[in-house]
Amino acid sequence: MKVIPFGKITDIITSETHFQIGFKTWFDLKEYLMMEYPGLQDESFMVAVNTTIHQADQNFDLSESDEVSLLPPFSGG
Amino acid sequence: MNRYQRHIQLDDFGAESQKKLAATRILVIGAGGLGCPVLMQLAAMGVGCLGIVDGDQVELTNLHRQMLYNEKHIGLPKAEVAGEVIKSMNAEVKVEVFSVFIHEKNIFSIIEDFDIIVDGTDQIFTRYLINDACLAAKKPWVYGAVYQYEGQVSVFNVSAEENRNYRDLFPEPDKNLGAVSCNVAGVFGLVPNLIGLLMANEVVKWIVGSEGLLSGKLLHYHVKNNRQHIFNIQKNENNNVAPDKKTVENTDYIRLCRPDSLKRTNDWFKKLTENPNAVLVDVREKGEEPSLNNIPHKHIPMSVLEENQKSFDRFDEIIFVCLSGSRSLQAVLWAKNNLPEKSVYHVEGGVFEIIEYYQNV
Numbered sequence: 001m002k003v004i005p006f007g008k009i010t011d012i013i014t015s016e017t018h019f020q021i022g023f024k025t026w027f028d029l030k031e032y033l034m035m036e037y038p039g040l041q042d043e044s045f046m047v048a049v050n051t052t053i054h055q056a057d058q059n060f061d062l063s064e065s066d067e068v069s070l071l072p073p074f075s076g077g
Numbered sequence: 078m079n080r081y082q083r084h085i086q087l088d089d090f091g092a093e094s095q096k097k098l099a100a101t102r103i104l105v106i107g108a109g110g111l112g113c114p115v116l117m118q119l120a121a122m123g124v125g126c127l128g129i130v131d132g133d134q135v136e137l138t139n140l141h142r143q144m145l146y147n148e149k150h151i152g153l154p155k156a157e158v159a160g161e162v163i164k165s166m167n168a169e170v171k172v173e174v175f176s177v178f179i180h181e182k183n184i185f186s187i188i189e190d191f192d193i194i195v196d197g198t199d200q201i202f203t204r205y206l207i208n209d210a211c212l213a214a215k216k217p218w219v220y221g222a223v224y225q226y227e228g229q230v231s232v233f234n235v236s237a238e239e240n241r242n243y244r245d246l247f248p249e250p251d252k253n254l255g256a257v258s259c260n261v262a263g264v265f266g267l268v269p270n271l272i273g274l275l276m277a278n279e280v281v282k283w284i285v286g287s288e289g290l291l292s293g294k295l296l297h298y299h300v301k302n303n304r305q306h307i308f309n310i311q312k313n314e315n316n317n318v319a320p321d322k323k324t325v326e327n328t329d330y331i332r333l334c335r336p337d338s339l340k341r342t343n344d345w346f347k348k349l350t351e352n353p354n355a356v357l358v359d360v361r362e363k364g365e366e367p368s369l370n371n372i373p374h375k376h377i378p379m380s381v382l383e384e385n386q387k388s389f390d391r392f393d394e395i396i397f398v399c400l401s402g403s404r405s406l407q408a409v410l411w412a413k414n415n416l417p418e419k420s421v422y423h424v425e426g427g428v429f430e431i432i433e434y435y436q437n438v
Contacts, residue, residue, distance in 0.1 A: 007224040044251040074222035077111045077199035
């Protein structure tokens, strides 16, 4: 499973990270990420699984081959 | 030879599409990093009318990315300069200049006469304001935003059926300072230009009705690795906002997007008198009136905050002030990132609140 940080989240998870642990759901992965990267707790972001965007406070199933993107708000212009 | 001959030669574009461009009125809010390339490209391609909204002046730090401006323009109103340059690029394009900042009270009268709106602003509150006003006024709008080496684009509220919008991504403003502007985070010069051109591309696609419009999709581009993603935006169940004009006009968007922790400090006087390591910092530029003469403070203009970071070493509590509370808020955001160990506040009422207070004690 691959986790890709975007925008400001790259300050916390600095690059694409592969996880060998098989997380069954987004909440499992999220709990692990929050523990591993405590800085995430202060950030707001959406989560995209492959190409579909979900809200980070909603749970859904994950599979081993999923690409999980963490998308914070962008406001620069 | 027709000026747009090379467009007309394109089989799937042709004279018909060129006519559509010439018949369309486009409003660009913010003539900065994103607004410049949008304006330049659409002007060159021969759209009917470009509205330009910006209340800011050209600054030296704009020039590494905002290519409508040159060194002679520093200090001049952006919207007016942009209008002049655009007219000299293509006299066939009608230009309407609004040298104001957009806010909830003026947005409806400004967007009213335009067919499509482009958001080239750099603040989170203007994105919610433009989103809600465009929903209420039933206008499509093109969203673009950048962060350092990355940027994103989407087209919102295309029709009553295709009405995905910014609140489907983030239903409510981030209260944790998640979205910071270029003034705070920095931006690589070509990123807003690249993203701005992609925004102009969406405007043209919308006008001529071609396929591949980013409606319901969020395009993301990273210049370091050239990776591009296109995400599908789902209808967000938490997005129950169906704004009408009156509600938008009566919402204070700046306050809506202000982080809870930065709420007005009305006990700044108490902090300053009780804590010897507290300091009042005026972040206005040199020569701005009224001055804070006779009131203990430090004067560190916003433009040199970064290089004067060391001046804050001996303080643990910093209270920023400016004329109206907006630059001081920017200063707080900067300090949250750069001086995380300090307690930072700002005086929402600006220098007048301070002067009035001292007059009454």
